[in-house]
Amino acid sequence: MNILDRIIETTRERISKDKKAISLNQIREIAESKKDSSFLFQKAISKKGLNFICEVKKASPSKGMIVDEFSPKDIALEYQNIGVDAISCLTEPHYFMGKDEYLREIKECVNIPILRKDFIIDEYMIYQAKALKANAILLIAAILDKNKLKDYLSIANSLGLCVLVETHNEAEIANALFANANIIGVNNRDLKTFKVDIQTSLRLKKILPNDIIFVSESGITTRKDILELEKINTNAVLIGEWLMTQSDRQKALQILKGIL
Template identity: 45%
Template structure:
C-alpha cells in the first residue's frame, strides 16, 4: 500500500534528521522564530474561489510529470499569475521533492507556502517552521484524532496553518473533533490512487460552517474547477494540470475564469 510506504519512509527520514539535530534543539530553534499569523488560511478565506498551486516533479500515480522541471520558474510564474498560495512537495523518493527546493522557492516568492509532505512526527512540523513554511499537511489516514489534536496544538503554538486532509466522512469527523479550521478533501484515494472528482462534492456538507474547505487533486480542466466551485469548495489545490502547462499564467487564468 503506497500510503504505508510513504509514511514508513517519512519515519526513516525523521530518524536520520534527528541524528543530525535532536528534536529539542530543532524545537528551540523553531520556537525562537517570530510566531506566524496563519496567513495561509487567511489567504483562502475570501469570497471567491482560491487557488493553491503546487510545485511537484513526480508522483507515485503519474511518475515523472515534468522531466525538465524548473521549480523556481514554476513558483515565480504561479506568484505572477496570482496564486493565492503555493504548495511544494518535499517528499524525495516518490515525488522527487526536497527541503532544499522548498527553501529555494521560499527565498523567491512572498505568497503563503504549504510544506506538503507526509507528517508522521512532530519533528516535521518544527522543520517546516524553520524552513519558512506557512502551513503543513496533516493526513487523517495517518493520524488518529488524538495525534491530530497534538499536531494542531504544535501548529497553533508556532502560528502555522494546518491543512487537514480527509478522504471520507469518518476522517472529516476526526478532523472536526480535533479542531481543524482548514479541511481538505482529497479526490485521489491515497491507498490505490484512483481519482473521483465527486468525492469533495459528496463530503462538502460534512465540513462545518466556519471551516475553509479545500478540494484537492484531480483537476484536469476548467470544467472541473467550475464543478468544484458549484459544490461549495472555498479553494482548490491544483498540481499536475499546472505543472504540465507551458504557460502557467494562462492556465491559471482559465481556471479562475471557470470559477466565476
C-alpha cells in the same frame, strides 16, 4: 503493502536520520524562535471567491517524473506572477522527488504563503516545517489517529503554522473536526489506489460545518470542475500535476478561472 504504507515507512527512516543530524530539542528551539501569529496561509485561501493553491511538484508515485526540466524557484515565481494565492511545495524525497531545499529556495523568492506538503508522522516534522519558514503544513487524517491529529494541530498553531487537514471519507472528517481543524481538505485521489474522483469533494462538503475553510485537492483539470466546486462554496482548490504539465500555465489558469 500499499503505496501509502511504503511512503510512511520511508518517511519514518528519513526522520530518524534527520534527528541524528539535528535533535528534536534543537529543531524545536529553531522553530520557536520563528513563531508568529500572522497565519498568512489561512488569510490567503479564505478570501472571497475561489482561491488557488498551486503545487511545485517534480514527480509522483502514480505518474513518475512529471517534468524533466525542474526549477522550483522559477515555477514558484511563475505561479506568483500569474496570480495564484498560495504555493504547495512537496518535500518528500523518495516517491515525489521533493527536497527541503526546494522550500527554502521558494521562500527566498516569493511573498505568497507556502504549504509544506509531506507525510507528517512525527512532531519533529512540524518544527522542521517552521524552521524551513513554511506558512502551513499538511496533516493527513488517513495516517494519524484523532488524538495525534489534535496534538499536532495544537503544536502547529502554537508556532503560527496553519494546518490543512486532508481527509478522504466521513470518518476522517469526523476526526478532523474532533481535532478542531479549521481548514479541511478533501483529496479526490485515494492515497491507497490513486484513483481520482472529484465527486468525493462534492459529497463530503455537505457534512462540513459552514465555518470550516474547505479545500478540494487533486483531479481538478477543467472549467466544469471549477464551476461544480464553486456551486458548493469551496474556498480553495489545490492543483498539482495537471498545472505542472501545462506548457502555458498562465493560460491554463485563466481557462480554469473562466477568464479565457
